[in-house]
Amino acid sequence: MLDSKTLALAQDARTLLAKGLDALARVGIQTEALQQALLDLEGPFLLVVAGEFNSGKSSLLNALLGSDFLKEGVTPTTERIHLISYGPEARLQPQSPEVALVELPHPLLKEVRLVDTPGTNAILQHHQVLTQKFLPRADLILFVTSADRPFTQSEADFLGFIRAWGKKVVLIVNKIDLLSAAELQQVLEFVRKGADQTLGHVPPIFAVSARRARKGEAASHIPELEAHIRWVLAHEATRLKLGSPLGVLARLAEEARAVVESRIKETERQLATCRELDNLLQRHQERTHRDFNGQVALALQSIEEVRARGERWLDEKVRFSRFLELLQSSKLKQSFIDEVVKGANLAIERRVQGVMNWLAKRDRELLEDALSLLREAPGLGHSQQTAPEEGAIAQNLEEALRSFDPEAEAAQLRDFIQESLRGTALAEVGVMGLGLTILLVTQKIALDILGIFATVFGAILATSILPRRKEAAKARLCERLAELKGTLERALHEVLNSELERTRERFHRLYRTPCARLEHTRNSTLAELRLIEDLGREALELRNRMG
Ligand SMILES: Nc1nc2c(ncn2[C@@H]2O[C@H](COP(=O)(O)OP(=O)(O)OP(=O)(O)O)[C@@H](O)[C@H]2O)c(=O)[nH]1
Numbered sequence: 001m002l003d004s005k006t007l008a009l010a011q012d013a014r015t016l017l018a019k020g021l022d023a024l025a026r027v028g029i030q031t032e033a034l035q036q037a038l039l040d041l042e043g044p045f046l047l048v049v050a051g052e053f054n055s056g057k058s059s060l061l062n063a064l065l066g067s068d069f070l071k072e073g074v075t076p077t078t079e080r081i082h083l084i085s086y087g088p089e090a091r092l093q094p095q096s097p098e099v100a101l102v103e104l105p106h107p108l109l110k111e112v113r114l115v116d117t118p119g120t121n122a123i124l125q126h127h128q129v130l131t132q133k134f135l136p137r138a139d140l141i142l143f144v145t146s147a148d149r150p151f152t153q154s155e156a157d158f159l160g161f162i163r164a165w166g167k168k169v170v171l172i173v174n175k176i177d178l179l180s181a182a183e184l185q186q187v188l189e190f191v192r193k194g195a196d197q198t199l200g201h202v203p204p205i206f207a208v209s210a211r212r213a214r215k216g217e218a219a220s221h222i223p224e225l226e227a228h229i230r231w232v233l234a235h236e237a238t239r240l241k242l243g244s245p246l247g248v249l250a251r252l253a254e255e256a257r258a259v260v261e262s263r264i265k266e267t268e269r270q271l272a273t274c275r276e277l278d279n280l281l282q283r284h285q286e287r288t289h290r291d292f293n294g295q296v297a298l299a300l301q302s303i304e305e306v307r308a309r310g311e312r313w314l315d316e317k318v319r320f321s322r323f324l325e326l327l328q329s330s331k332l333k334q335s336f337i338d339e340v341v342k343g344a345n346l347a348i349e350r351r352v353q354g355v356m357n358w359l360a361k362r363d364r365e366l367l368e369d370a371l372s373l374l375r376e377a378p379g380l381g382h383s384q385q386t387a388p389e390e391g392a393i394a395q396n397l398e399e400a401l402r403s404f405d406p407e408a409e410a411a412q413l414r415d416f417i418q419e420s421l422r423g424t425a426l427a428e429v430g431v432m433g434l435g436l437t438i439l440l441v442t443q444k445i446a447l448d449i450l451g452i453f454a455t456v457f458g459a460i461l462a463t464s465i466l467p468r469r470k471e472a473a474k475a476r477l478c479e480r481l482a483e484l485k486g487t488l489e490r491a492l493h494e495v496l497n498s499e500l501e502r503t504r505e506r507f508h509r510l511y512r513t514p515c516a517r518l519e520h521t522r523n524s525t526l527a528e529l530r531l532i533e534d535l536g537r538e539a540l541e542l543r544n545r546m547g
C-alpha cells in the first residue's frame with residue numbers, strides 16, 4: 001500500500017513524464033525508451049544482471065534461484081535477453097531472436113522479475129547492443145565483475161553508460177573462490193575506487209562465488225546478496241520503480257538538449273550570414289555614395305568644357321579690330337553655336353548616361369558580392385547540404401542576377417532623372433535645330449543655347465568699354481552655366497538617393513523573408529531548449545525528492 005506522499009510523487013511523475021513524451025517527440029527524439037519505461041511502471045520490478053561476458057551473470061542467477069536452468073559457459077554464452085518470472089514449473093520459451101521468456105518456481109520471482117543479459121565486451125557486438133537497448137528498462141542493476149579481472153576499462157565505460165540513464169547499481173564481485181583473502185581485499189579496494197570514479201559514489205558491493213553456492217559450499221555470500229535484494233524490494237522498490245522513467249526522461253532530455261543546441265548553433269550561423277548581407281548592403285551604399293561624387297564631376301565636366309570654350313571664344317571675338325563684325329549678330333550667333341555649344345548637349349547626355357551605367361553596374365556588383373558571400377558562408381562550403389533558408393536566398397540572388405539587365409537598369413535610371421528634372425526652369429530646347437531628340441534634352445537639361453547666347457550678347461552690348469564687355473559676358477556665361485551645373489548636380493543626386501533606396505528595398509526582398517523565418521526558427525528553438533532543460537532538471541529533482 002502506497003502512502004499519500006508516494007502517491008502524490010507518483011502523480012507528479014506521471015504528469016511530468018507525459019509532458020516529457022510530448023516535448024521530446026516534438027524535437028524529434030526517439031521516445032520508445034520512455035514509452036517502455038512508462039509501460040513498465042505498471043509491471044513487476046525489473047532486476048537486471050549485466051556485465052562483461054564470462055563474468056558469471058548466468059551462474060549468479062542460477063545460484064540465486066537454486067537452479068541450473070540458465071546456460072553457462074566459458075565463451076560468450078547468453079545470446080538473448082532472458083526475462084525470468086514465476087511459474088509453477090521450469091520452462092523456457094523463446095519469444096523473438098532477442099528475447100526469451102523463462103519461468104521458474106522460485107518464491108523470489110513472485111516479487112521481482114530477474115533479467116539475464118548477454119555479456120558486453122565480447123567479439124559479438126550485437127550482444128552488447130541487445131543489452132544496452134534493454135538497460136533503460138531496469139529498475140535496479142546487478143553489475144557483475146569477475147574477481148580474476150576486476151573493473152576493466154570496458155566495464156568502466158559500460159558503467160558510465162548505465163550512470164547516464166540514472167540507474168541504481170549493486171556491484172557484484174564474482175568468482176572470489178579464485179582469490180586468497182588478501183587478494184580479495186586488494187580487489188575490493190580496487191573496485192571501490194573504480195566505482196567511485198565512474199559513478200561518483202560507491203554503491204553496495206557484494207563479493208560472492210556463484211560456484212561455491214552451486215556446489216553447496218560455505219562462504220559463497222549469495223545469501224547475503226539475496227537478503228539485500230529482499231530488503232531493497234521491501235523498502236525501495238516503489239521509489240526505484242518511479243525513479244526509473246524519470247532517469248530515462250532526464251537522459252533523453254540531455255540528448256534532446258544537445259540536438260536542439262546544435263540546431264540553434266546552425267540557425268545562428270545562418271543568421272550571421274543574414275547580418276553579413278545587411279553589412280554588405282550598408283558598405284555598398286556607403287561606397288556608392290562616396291564614389292558618386294567622382295561620377296558627377298565627370299558629367300559636369302561637359303559643362304565645364306563649354307565654359308572654357310566660351311571664354312576662349314569671347315577672348316577671340318571681343319576685340320577692338322573685330323568690333324564691327326561683332327555687331328553682325330547673326331554671324332556671331334552661328335559662330336557661338338559652332339565653336340562653343342555645338343555637341344555639348346550630346347556630350348552631357350552621354351556622360352549622364354555613363355553615370356547611370358555606372359550605378360547599374362554597382363547594383364550588379366552588389367548581387368554578385370552577395371552571392372559569393374553566401375557561397376563562402378562557413379558551413380556552406382564544407383557541407384554538401386545547403387541549409388534550406390540559405391538555399392532560398394542563394395536562389396533569389398541567382399535569379400536576380402540572371403534577370404539583371406544593365407541596359408534596362410540604366411534606362412530605368414534615366415526615367416528617374418527625367419522625373420527629377422521635370423519642372424526645372426531651364427529654357428525650351430531644340431530651338432537651335434541641333435537635332436536634340438535626346439531624352440535629357442527634352443527634359444530641359446540641355447544647354448539653353450539661345451538663352452546663353454542672348455545673355456552673353458546682351459552683356460557685350462551693355463557696356464561701351466570693350467574689356468569690360470568681355471568680362472561681363474564671361475561672367476554671365478559662367479553664371480548661366482553654373483546654374484545649369486547646379487540643376488544637373490541636384491538631379492543626379494536625387495537619382496542617386498532614390499536609386500539607393502530602391503536598391504535597398506529590392507535587395508532586402510531577396511533575403512528578408514528567409515532571414516525572418518530563420519529568426520522565428522531561432523526563437524522557437526530557444527523556447528524549446530528552455531523547455532527541454534526544465535524537463536531534465538525537474539525529472540532529476542523529482543527523483544531526488546523520492547529519497
Ligand atoms: N571460478 C569460478 N568460476 C565461475 C564462477 N561463476 C561462474 N564461473 C564460470 O565462469 C564462466 C562463465 O560463466 P557464465 O555464467 O556463463 O558467465 P556469463 O557472464 O553469463 O557469460 P555470458 O553469458 O557469455 O555473458 C563459466 O565457465 C562458469 O562456470 C565462480 O563463482 N567461480
Ligand SMILES: [Mg+2]
Pocket residue numbers: 057058059071072077078116117118119
Ligand atoms: Mg550468461
